[in-house]
Structures are given as structure tokens and as C-alpha cells.
Amino acid sequence: MLYQQLSQSPVFRGISPEDLEELLSNAQFQIKKYTKGDMIAFREDRCENLMIVLKGSVKGEMLDPSGKSIKIEDIMAPYPIASAFLFGQRNQFPVNVTANDEVEIFSLAKASVIDLFMENKVFLTNYLNSISNRSQFLANKLMFLNFKTIKGKLANYILKLAAPDKSEITMPKSQSEMAQFFGVTRPSFARSLKEMEQEGLIETNRREIKIINKQQLIRLLQQ
Numbered sequence: 001m002l003y004q005q006l007s008q009s010p011v012f013r014g015i016s017p018e019d020l021e022e023l024l025s026n027a028q029f030q031i032k033k034y035t036k037g038d039m040i041a042f043r044e045d046r047c048e049n050l051m052i053v054l055k056g057s058v059k060g061e062m063l064d065p066s067g068k069s070i071k072i073e074d075i076m077a078p079y080p081i082a083s084a085f086l087f088g089q090r091n092q093f094p095v096n097v098t099a100n101d102e103v104e105i106f107s108l109a110k111a112s113v114i115d116l117f118m119e120n121k122v123f124l125t126n127y128l129n130s131i132s133n134r135s136q137f138l139a140n141k142l143m144f145l146n147f148k149t150i151k152g153k154l155a156n157y158i159l160k161l162a163a164p165d166k167s168e169i170t171m172p173k174s175q176s177e178m179a180q181f182f183g184v185t186r187p188s189f190a191r192s193l194k195e196m197e198q199e200g201l202i203e204t205n206r207r208e209i210k211i212i213n214k215q216q217l218i219r220l221l222q223q
């Protein structure tokens with residue numbers, strides 16, 4: 001069961017459960033369990049293990065200068081946690097990591113990760129792709145957080161979903177989830193969405209959004 005789960009993870013994809021069992025036979029690893037709300041790692045804790053979610057999901061959060069918690073992302077099974085921060089001079093967790101529900105995590109020692117790099121080219125390639133994708137995600141997230149207004153963030157989000165030429169989109173999250181993603185209260189998010197509709201920028205129907213004035217949405221990015 002364990003090796004079947006791990007074979008679905010991006011870092012082990014393409015390696016059969018049977019080959020994984022043999023590959024990990026001499027590796028140092030643990031299976032750790034957490035309950036909802038448990039803190040798995042604090043920001044700036046040392047990252048000394050490759051951690052892969054086997055069951056449930058976790059969330060990464062950081063605090064802005066005012067002390068408000070901003071959710072960066074949810075990480076579902078079977079994805080790795082902070083794989084891009086296992087190496088480097090400051091190999092520390094960039095965010096607080098908390099369990100969203102009942103969670104099981106596969107934790108592989110850093111020394112064993114290095115051994116696997118030398119033993120298996122597929123694992124090495126997968127790992128490099130994983131950390132490259134994560135770096136791109138974080139770069140996009142930082143650009144997103146740079147927008148100072150809720151409308152600017154919302155305009156950026158809508159335009160990205162609509163790229164390259166859509167005029168209608170479906171929001172993948174509820175208003176409560178979007179507010180948490182933006183780091184604002186739900187009433188503030190709902191008010192900004194309503195104002196954008198009243199100003200003739202968009203039309204909304206539950207999660208369905210139709211772009212009415214794309215140029216004005218683009219101008220919001222500059223505010």
C-alpha cells in the first residue's frame with residue numbers, strides 16, 4: 001500500500017511500486033500521523049527530510065507585516081512539502097505548515113534522498129522538475145501578493161483564468177476560500193466583487209464570471 005501511494009507522487013512517478021520497495025529498502029524513512037490543526041512545521045524550522053503527504057492535506061501559511069495569516073496553498077496527497085527547500089544554505093521551511101484534517105506523511109531523510117539521486121535517474125529528474133515547478137509557483141504567488149488592493153488581486157486572478165482568450169470563467173473556489181486565499185475577510189472580498197460588477201467590469205452568477213471590460217481589469221493591476 002505504501003509503495004503504491006508513493007508511486008503516484010510527482011517525485012516517484014514512473015517508478016513501479018515493486019522497484020520503489022527495493023529502492024527504499026535501505027533508506028531511512030518514517031510515517032508520521034497528525035490530526036486536524038496540528039502544526040507540522042514552523043516557518044524557519046530546518047528542512048531535513050523529504051516529506052510527502054500520503055493521506056489528507058496540509059496548508060502553508062505565512063504572516064504579513066500586520067500579523068494577518070495568508071494561506072499560500074493547500075498541498076494534497078500525494079504531493080511533497082517544501083521539496084525546494086531541502087537543499088541550500090538556508091534549508092528552512094518558508095511557511096508554517098498545518099494539517100487540514102487527518103494526515104499521514106512519509107518522511108525520508110536527506111541523506112537517503114542524496115543516495116537515491118545517485119541510484120535512480122528517474123527520481124533525480126522528477127525531483128528537479130518538482131522544485132522547478134515549485135519555484136515558478138512561488139514566483140507567481142509573490143507577484144500576486146504585490147497587488148495592493150483586493151480588486152487588483154481579483155482582476156489578476158480572473159485574467160489568469162481567462163487567458164488567453166476566454167470571456168467567461170468558473171471560479172474554482174468558494175467566496176470564503178477565495179477570501180482566505182487573498183488574505184482578506186469574506187465581507188471585504190464579496191464587497192469588492194460586487195463593486196466590480198456595479199462598475200461594469202464583470203457579471204457574476206454564483207461562481208460563473210463573465211468579463212465585460214477587460215481593459216479596465218488590466219488597469220486595476222496598475223493600482
